[in-house]
Amino acid sequence: MHMFLSLQGPNDGHHVSYRRFRRRIIQRSSSEGPAASTPLATGGQREPRFDLEAVCQRLELDSPPRDHEPAQRHLQGNLHETELAGGVSHCGGVTSPNTQHTFTARRWTATENAPEQGFVWRAAIHEHGNVQQAGSDERTHALQPFAVLDSTSVSQCGKSVLKLATPSLLNDYYTNLLDCSCDGIIALALGSSVYLWNSETHALVGHLAPSPQPGRAYLQTISCLSWSRDGRTLCIGTRRGEMQLWDVEQKKSMRRLWSHQSVVMALSWKQQLLSSGSVLGHIHHLDPRAPSPLVGAVVQKEAICSLQWAPGEDCLASGSTEGLLCIWDGDIAGVTRSHQPITTMTQPSAVKAMGWCPWQRKMIATGGGLKDGELRIWDTDLGTCVTSANTKSQICSLRWAEKKRYLVTGHGLPHHQVTCWSSEFSSLSPLYQLRAHSDRVLHLAINSDSTPIFSAGADQRFHIWDM
Numbered sequence: 001m002h003m004f005l006s007l008q009g010p011n012d013g014h015h016v017s018y019r020r021f022r023r024r025i026i027q028r029s030s031s032e033g034p035a036a037s038t039p040l041a042t043g044g045q046r047e048p049r050f051d052l053e054a055v056c057q058r059l060e061l062d063s064p065p066r067d068h069e070p071a072q073r074h075l076q077g078n079l080h081e082t083e084l085a086g087g088v089s090h091c092g093g094v095t096s097p098n099t100q101h102t103f104t105a106r107r108w109t110a111t112e113n114a115p116e117q118g119f120v121w122r123a124a125i126h127e128h129g130n131v132q133q134a135g136s137d138e139r140t141h142a143l144q145p146f147a148v149l150d151s152t153s154v155s156q157c158g159k160s161v162l163k164l165a166t167p168s169l170l171n172d173y174y175t176n177l178l179d180c181s182c183d184g185i186i187a188l189a190l191g192s193s194v195y196l197w198n199s200e201t202h203a204l205v206g207h208l209a210p211s212p213q214p215g216r217a218y219l220q221t222i223s224c225l226s227w228s229r230d231g232r233t234l235c236i237g238t239r240r241g242e243m244q245l246w247d248v249e250q251k252k253s254m255r256r257l258w259s260h261q262s263v264v265m266a267l268s269w270k271q272q273l274l275s276s277g278s279v280l281g282h283i284h285h286l287d288p289r290a291p292s293p294l295v296g297a298v299v300q301k302e303a304i305c306s307l308q309w310a311p312g313e314d315c316l317a318s319g320s321t322e323g324l325l326c327i328w329d330g331d332i333a334g335v336t337r338s339h340q341p342i343t344t345m346t347q348p349s350a351v352k353a354m355g356w357c358p359w360q361r362k363m364i365a366t367g368g369g370l371k372d373g374e375l376r377i378w379d380t381d382l383g384t385c386v387t388s389a390n391t392k393s394q395i396c397s398l399r400w401a402e403k404k405r406y407l408v409t410g411h412g413l414p415h416h417q418v419t420c421w422s423s424e425f426s427s428l429s430p431l432y433q434l435r436a437h438s439d440r441v442l443h444l445a446i447n448s449d450s451t452p453i454f455s456a457g458a459d460q461r462f463h464i465w466d467m
Contacts, residue, residue, distance in 0.1 A: 119194070146462070173352065174305045178442075182227070185248070188462070194222065194225060224236075260278040268307045272288070281301055283304065283316075311361060315342070327345075348368065355407075358448070365407055369395070374390055408453055412440030416439055419433055443455070
């Protein structure tokens with residue numbers, strides 16, 4: 001049976017068979033570079049198979065049949081449409097007084113089909129929890145999420161003490177698919193599911209899987225996730241603009257929010273308030289407890305790829321795909337015409353790897369992309385870069401280790417390493433080079449109350465590093 005991709009032109013629709021689309025992608029994969037959302041080198045440095053799988057995955061996950069698309073309804077009484085007329089800063093530029101920015105939040109009635117599948121809780125089955133036997137096929141064993149592929153009984157500083165399988169991890173530079181709660185529970189999106197793994201007991205807790213829906217063959221693509229600071233709530237953002245909140249302890253869905261009309265790129269919590277950034281450059285502030293959750297919004301000029309509240313929660317940092325680092329004040333109530341960032345800084349590449357220093361409240365670190373590779377420390381009060389180091393590689397991820405007081409970065413070519421840096425702001429010097437991944441280190445996580453570093457790579461491997 002064929003699956004069809006519907007392309008709507010200005011006059012009529014054209015149907016291209018999935019088989020023909022697949023053939024064209026294979027033919028082009030050897031000559032064309034990767035998509036903009038995956039800033040790698042040219043296609044010759046990646047297997048054509050991966051390019052095909054990534055595109056086909058998005059085609060299947062993000063293109064539901066048009067017969068099942070419900071009509072959009074603007075809310076009346078809840079989540080009113082909010083307009084920004086003129087004077088809104090776009091990180092250094094002021095719009096024309098006639099320009100309008102519209103924030104539309106969507107809700108679906110009980111009689112309508114929601115545009116996204118919800119999740120259902122699946123308990124873990126602990127039949128693959130043991131280390132693979134000598135001589136067994138790692139490729140077969142690796143089909144199980146968080147299956148143990150290698151472990152060491154001797155703890156060695158700077159060494160990988162545990163290697164786990166993470167099949168179906170999307171190789172996309174701009175996703176944010178890994179987070180660790182304050183209780184040490186790892187949340188990692190693999191394909192269309194989110195797996196929860198206890199870093200203390202090294203046991204799989206369970207996973208959130210898309211709920212089955214009769215007549216629907218498509219699944220959702222997860223673009224980001226984030227734990228609340230108290231570790232009680234997990235928020236999952238999707239490529240179709242939905243956010244789903246889960247009480248993991250009670251194993252139940254708390255709320256589903258349709259605030260954005262585009263990909264939810266990043267999430268960050270401020271106590272019980274949730275901030276989200278979209279590919280259209282909209283930042284929404286939501287209170288999930290309120291009947292009308294949208295409490296504030298601002299606009300950034302370019303697509304947002306990182307978002308993080310400062311440890312003191314007095315300001316919010318947002319990074320764009322075009323190299324803008326914007327610092328916003330903590331006043332999030334409402335939408336004002338004159339609301340603009342208090343500080344704007346720039347770097348030559350996307351500000352995707354970003355993180356506030358936990359012990360120097362006005363310091364923030366950013367990592368440069370493939371054509372930049374510069375690790376920078378910024379003083380947000382002065383809006384200046386206080387120190388930097390050229391890593392000569394793409395910086396895909398960045399975290400601060402508060403207990404050990406160092407900075408951790410995950411890299412792409414040429415070595416796909418995890419690097420630990422000294423926390424001296426006068427100069428940056430590498431302390432450890434951790435190498436076990438065979439492809440770029442897309443995501444990092446650190447539990448502030450413990451010392452291990454968790455890394456997830458495009459090689460579909462998850463490593464625990466003892467520091």
